[in-house]
Amino acid sequence: MVAASKGLSDYALSVEGLTVSFDGFKAVNNVSLYVKRNTVHVVIGPNGAGKTTLLDLICGKTKPTEGRIMFNGHDLTKLPEQKIVKAGVGRKFQTPSIYPELTVFGNLEVSYPKGRSVFGSIFFKRDSEVIDRIHETAKLVRLESLIDTPADLLSHGQKQWLEIGMLLIADPQLLLLDEPVAGMSVDERRKTAELLLKICSNRSVLVIEHDMKFVRAIAHRVTVLNRGEFLAEGSMDEIENDPRVIEVYLGK
C-alpha cells in the first residue's frame, strides 16, 4: 500500500513486511524498506538489530517466514541465490570473502559474469574485452598496480576493495555491503566513501555500517533497526536528531 502511494518505479528495491523467525525468535520482524534508484541507503542499529539478517534475506542466504522483497519485478524470496545474483543483486560479506590463492586478476576473472555454467566456464575465452574490463575494475578499486599479486597478500582494506571490485565487475543494479570499512584506516575510509558515491551514479547501494562519520559521508537516506524492528527512517540530519534513535543507538 505504501509502495503504491509512493510509486513503485522510483524504487530499486522494496522490502515489505519482512519477517524471519528462527525457532520462534524473530530476528527480523515486519520490516519494510524502500531503496531509491541511484542512491546510497544505509542501515544502522545496535548489535542484534537484524541488519546482517536483512541482507541475508535479500540475497537469498536465508529464506523469510513472511513478507516480500521486490526487485525489478522479481520477488527475490522465491529465487535461489545464483538467480538473485543474475537478477542484478551483489552481496559483500562482513569479513572479506576473496579467493586467497588466486591473484587479483584471477579473483576478478572468476567474478566476471560470463561462463557461469560448467561448460561455459571450461570454454570461457579470456578475450581483450574481458581483460580490459578486469583492468578497468581493478583501477576503480585502486588495485591496478597489484593485479598479479595473490589476494592473500593484500592488506585488509585492499581485500575489502577487491571484494567490492568482484561485485562491480558483474555490474549489479543493487549492491549490498555489510560493514565495508571495518578495519580500514581513516585514509582508506575516505577513499571508500568516494568510491561508493562514484559507483552509485547508475546503481543503488544498501550499506550496513557503524562508523557514523562514514555514514554521514555517504548516506542519502538512513534506516534504523532495533531488535529486529523498524525504528526510524530519514535523512542523516533527521536521524541524528531523532530522540528514539539517540536513546537506543547513538547515545547522548
Next chain:
Amino acid sequence: MVESSIKRNIIGTRGEFMSFALLAIVLLVVFPLAFGIFRLNLTAKYLSLAFAALGLVLCWGYGGILSLGQALYWGLGGYCMAAFLKLEAAAVIARDASSGTARALTTVGLPDFMDWNQITTLPYLWYPFKSFTLTLILMLFVPGLVAWIVGMAIFKRRVSGVYFAIITQALAWCMEILFVTRQGLTGGINGITDFRTILGVRVDSTAMQYFFYFLTAILVLACILLCRILTGSKFGQLMIAIRDMEDRVRFSGYDVANFKTFVFVIAAMMSAVGGALFTLNVGFMSPKLVTVEPSIYMVIFCALGGRLSPVGAIYGTLLVCFARTYFQEKFPSLWMYIMGAVFIVVTMWCPRGLAGVMDTFLPKLWIQVKNHIKLPAFLIRAVDWIGGDAEGRC
C-alpha cells in the same frame, strides 16, 4: 594479449611442460627398455591405479572434495571390461567344445561361475556386454551415472567435507557387499577371471601385454592433458575458488552443486578407465578391489604425489606401489607402519607432496649448480629457458 586458451592450458608453463615431457619419456621409452615383461606388466598394473589418483587431483586437490570411495567407480569400469572378456571366453570355450578340441565343464556359452550358481541362461544384465562398443560406453557411463546421482543427491543438499568423505566410503563398502553377495551375476568373492581373448586375440601373449602397457601409458598421458585443460580454464580457477570460499562463489551467481557434481563425475570416469585397463593388464577383477582399502590407497597416491599436480599423482602412485612391492617382499610385517609413517611425514612437512618438493627444490639446486660448477653457456641458457616462468607461457 589474446591467445589460444586451449593451447595455453595444455602446454602450461615451460616447467610444467618439461615435467610432462619427462614423464612421457619415462613411461614410453625408459620403462619399456629397462624392464622385462614381468616388471613392465607390474608397472601397467600400477598405472591403472594412477587414473583414480588423477581423478582425485581434480576433485580433491582442486575442488576440495575428498572422496574415500574412488575404488567404487574404478571397480565398476573394471567389472564392465571383465564382463565383456568373460563372455568372449565363454564363447571361445563353446566353440572349442563344439569342434571337439576341448570339453566344456560348465554350461556351454555361459561364464563358468554362473553355472556354479545354478544359472543356466544369460542374465539380461549381461546382454550389453556381448558388444565391445557397448562395453566401452557402459564402462565410462555406468560409473559416471552413479557418480552423478551421488553428487546430485549430496551436493544439492550442500553436504560437504568429512560427511561427504564418510558417505563415499560407506558406498564403496556397500558396493563390495553387493558384488560379493550377488554371486551368480558377479562371480562373488572370487571375482571374474580366466579370460582367453579380446576381439579374437589372446590376452596373455607377450605382444598383447606390451600393447596393453603402451595403451595404459598413452591413456594416462591423455588424462593428464585433460586435467590440464580443465585446471587451466576458468573452470579450474572456479574449483579453487569453491574449495577456499564456497559461499562467495555461490553469491557470484554460480550453481556450486553443478560444478562439484561435474568434477566428481569426471573423476569417477577417469577412475573407471583405469579399472578397465587393470582388468586387461592383470586378468581379473574382484570385489576386494572395489572397496575401502584400495580407495584409501588412491588418496595416499594423490597426497604423496602432490594433490595439485597431475604429473605428481603418477609419480606418487608408482613410488608407493613399487615401495609396497619391495617392502612386502623384504619386511612383510613392517610395510603398514612404513606406509603410515611416510603418509604422516608428507602431510606434516610437505603438504604439496613430491611435486611441491620438486618445485621448490629443483630451482634452488640449479642455482647452486650454476654457481659452483663450470658449465657450457648453452646448457645454462637452455635450463634457464626451461625453468623461466616469468614469461614462461609458451
